[in-house]
Amino acid sequence: MAKDIEVSPSGTAFDYELYEGDPDHLRTVVAAPTPAGPYIDPASIKLKHRIGRGYFGDVWSATHHQSATDYDENHEVAIKMLHPINEDQVKSFLSKFEELWVNLKSKQIQGVCCLHGISVISGKICIAMRSYEGSVGDKMARLKGGKLQLPDVLRYGIELAKVIQELHSMNVLVLNLKPTNFLLNEHDEVFLGDFGIPYLLLGVQPPDSDLVLRLGTPNYMAPEQWEPEVRGPITCETDAWGFGCSIIEMLTGVQPWFGKSVQDIYRSVVINHEKPQVLGGLPTAIENVLNGCFEYDLRNRPLMVDILEAFESSKNDVYSEGEWSDIGGTLSNKSKTRGFTTWYLSKDLLRVGDTIRSRKLFNSRKSQDSPVLEGSVVGLEKDTDRDGFVLVRVPNLPSPLRVNASTIERVTGGLTAGDWVCLVNENVKHSSMGILLSVQRDGNVTVGFLGLETLWAGRSSEVEKVDPFFVGQFVQLKSNVETPRFEWPQKRGGGWATGRISQILSNGCLVVQFPGRMVFGDEPNMFLADPDEVIQVSFDTCPGMIVKYQHLEDFHWSIRPLSIAFSIFTAVKLGVSVGKCINAKLKKDRKNHETSNDSRAPDGNVGRKSAWLRPNIMFKEGAVTATAR
Numbered sequence: 105m106a107k108d109i110e111v112s113p114s115g116t117a118f119d120y121e122l123y124e125g126d127p128d129h130l131r132t133v134v135a136a137p138t139p140a141g142p143y144i145d146p147a148s149i150k151l152k153h154r155i156g157r158g159y160f161g162d163v164w165s166a167t168h169h170q171s172a173t174d175y176d177e178n179h180e181v182a183i184k185m186l187h188p189i190n191e192d193q194v195k196s197f198l199s200k201f202e203e204l205w206v207n208l209k210s211k212q213i214q215g216v217c218c219l220h221g222i223s224v225i226s227g228k229i230c231i232a233m234r235s236y237e238g239s240v241g242d243k244m245a246r247l248k249g250g251k252l253q254l255p256d257v258l259r260y261g262i263e264l265a266k267v268i269q270e271l272h273s274m275n276v277l278v279l280n281l282k283p284t285n286f287l288l289n290e291h292d293e294v295f296l297g298d299f300g301i302p303y304l305l306l307g308v309q310p311p312d313s314d315l316v317l318r319l320g321t322p323n324y325m326a327p328e329q330w331e332p333e334v335r336g337p338i339t340c341e342t343d344a345w346g347f348g349c350s351i352i353e354m355l356t357g358v359q360p361w362f363g364k365s366v367q368d369i370y371r372s373v374v375i376n377h378e379k380p381q382v383l384g385g386l387p388t389a390i391e392n393v394l395n396g397c398f399e400y401d402l403r404n405r406p407l408m409v410d411i412l413e414a415f416e417s418s419k420n421d422v423y424s425e426g427e428w429s430d431i432g433g434t435l436s437n438k439s440k441t442r443g444f445t446t447w448y449l450s451k452d453l454l455r456v457g458d459t460i461r462s463r464k465l466f467n468s469r470k471s472q473d474s475p476v477l478e479g480s481v482v483g484l485e486k487d488t489d490r491d492g493f494v495l496v497r498v499p500n501l502p503s504p505l506r507v508n509a510s511t512i513e514r515v516t517g518g519l520t521a522g523d524w525v526c527l528v529n530e531n532v533k534h535s536s537m538g539i540l541l542s543v544q545r546d547g548n549v550t551v552g553f554l555g556l557e558t559l560w561a562g563r564s565s566e567v568e569k570v571d572p573f574f575v576g577q578f579v580q581l582k583s584n585v586e587t588p589r590f591e592w593p594q595k596r597g598g599g600w601a602t603g604r605i606s607q608i609l610s611n612g613c614l615v616v617q618f619p620g621r622m623v624f625g626d627e628p629n630m631f632l633a634d635p636d637e638v639i640q641v642s643f644d645t646c647p648g649m650i651v652k653y654q655h656l657e658d659f660h661w662s663i664r665p666l667s668i669a670f671s672i673f674t675a676v677k678l679g680v681s682v683g684k685c686i687n688a689k690l691k692k693d694r695k696n697h698e699t700s701n702d703s704r705a706p707d708g709n710v711g712r713k714s715a716w717l718r719p720n721i722m723f724k725e726g727a728v729t730a731t732a733r
């Protein structure tokens with residue numbers, strides 16, 4: 105196999121430097137004040153045979169030859185050879201890699217696979233790393249049942265969570281967490297084999313249009329990872345999903361969504377909001393945190409610090425009689441209340457001096473049932489308690505109120521996480537409206553915008569609040585939108601249909617349902633919408649009765665047929681009862697008429713009455729006859 109691949113000494117337009125130092129002892133080199141560049145001369149690499157084939161490329165066993173005046177060495181290495189990318193994008197990949205390389209060296213991060221450097225062989229990017237014994241995936245494949253014991257999973261999980269947390273602190277996302285990327289050395293120590301290759305490939309187009317470069321491996325991908333521009337942004341919580349999938353696979357020996365096609369996985373995870381099954385009988389903290397990893401809304405997922413805490417707290421759990429007992433005590437319930445998980449709440453703990461307001465429910469107009477509208481925190485019952493109580497001073501009240509911390513939220517510079525905002529400088533390619541995902545006390549903010557794969561980070565002065573959208577609101581395309589960003593259905597008679605927001609993604613992308621449309625079979629009735637392109641519709645904003653009635657039809661497709669049926673029914677019923685009335689009157693009058701002709705009243709009164717009624721009767725008879733004819 106190796107012979108098939110030619111090693112071209114000058115295959116690219118880049119300058120290569122020889123890596124100096126012993127790559128097998130990288131951590132000694134790491135401390136060097138001026139780290140060497142990562143580029144390796146492709147001529148110094150000799151590929152031997154392929155040892156793995158992955159989603160992003162192949163892994164080769166190779167030797168890396170290094171020599172200088174005082175040494176001449178060959179090192180056994182593993183080479184991750186990525187699928188080809190466009191030539192003009194190679195340079196940007198290499199510079200991103202160099203940035204990561206320098207960062208990894210300066211931070212001396214333990215637990216990431218030892219990198220030797222990077223090269224380009226026959227136009228393909230090759231990442232040289234230390235050759236390990238194999239991966240956790242390989243170890244599982246060798247075991248009966250293909251699964252690991254919980255203590256091993258906890259041990260690996262803790263080591264991996266630590267290193268992922270460090271990568272996150274450097275703003276690097278891994279996006280490809282899975283057992284085949286967890287490498288093992290001869291001492292059964294685990295190292296992260298993929299340090300963010302999908303992240304480095306973000307925005308890169310493959311030259312072959314048939315090859316879709318996905319941002320991860322489908323079985324392990326979070327909902328927002330499939331189309332980060334549309335359903336994003338991808339954040340640290342995206343790795344929580346992949347981590348959760350890997351742990352489940354290690355414990356069960358079965359890959360999440362095993363046997364499903366990529367399209368089926370997409371449908372299950374992204375459209376149907378299905379989650380990988382968390383097996384029962386695990387320590388409570390592990391079960392809670394794994395369930396949290398599979399929350400659809402990334403804001404509700406735990407961070408690596410939470411995962412690490414849960415894993416470390418479960419290390420000493422004892423298994424007896426089919427159940428795990430939590431030696432460290434039962435952890436607080438992490439279940440979701442009113443749309444928020446405790447993981448969400450724990451990302452922003454209150455401090456004394458914080459300005460607060462009643463917490464708004466997730467994507468809803470309503471606030472929590474809290475007596476506080478606005479105030480400031482004057483005391484914490486327990487600094488570290490995420491579900492604890494705080495003392496809040498409210499204007500015009502003599503003494504502070506004791507309120508549950510989960511019912512209030514921090515306001516900084518007039519902004520709160522979850523607010524809808526737009527950029528003050530509107531000159532942007534992405535949607536102008538987005539959702540504030542975090543606001544720090546120092547004024548740093550992050551926002552999710554439709555059209556941006558990753559978080560927008562800036563200062564609070566660069567954003568301003570806009571009117572929010574809520575789940576349940578009806579929306580219509582703005583009249584000036586001729587070609588909407590996403591497909592939008594039309595009414596039967598022409599014109600854009602009106603839909604109802606059924607979900608709001610964390611970048612502000614609206615998921616709109618059209619209950620006023622009758623759909624057949626598999627026809628979709630759920631569409632995405634750019635918040636920039638729609639306006640809210642309500643009875644208050646509908647001018648006139650006709651438009652109000654038309655809006656009523658948007659509530660359900662059955663309104664129109666029902667109202668038609670009702671009108672016909674009413675018309676028929678009215679016609680019948682009018683007819684009955686007329687007939688009854690005619691009969692009565694005819695009877696009266698006959699009575700007046702047959703009998704002469706002694707006082708002549710009846711006869712007089714009949715006389716003035718006659719023309720009337722004749723007229724009605726005529727009318728009835730005409731109708732009958």
Ligand SMILES: Nc1ncnc2c1ncn2[C@@H]1O[C@H](COP(=O)(O)OP(=O)(O)OP(=O)(O)O)[C@@H](O)[C@H]1O
Pocket residue numbers: 155156157158159160161162163182217233234235236237238239241242280284285287297298321
């Ligand atoms: N540095 C290494 N040392 C030894 N073996 C390795 C190394 N890197 C990868 N491998 C082997 O190659 C196998 C496949 O790795 P690879 O990363 O190509 O596959 P993958 O993780 O399924 O795909 P991808 O990372 O492209 O999504 C691993 O299970 C492991 O056996």
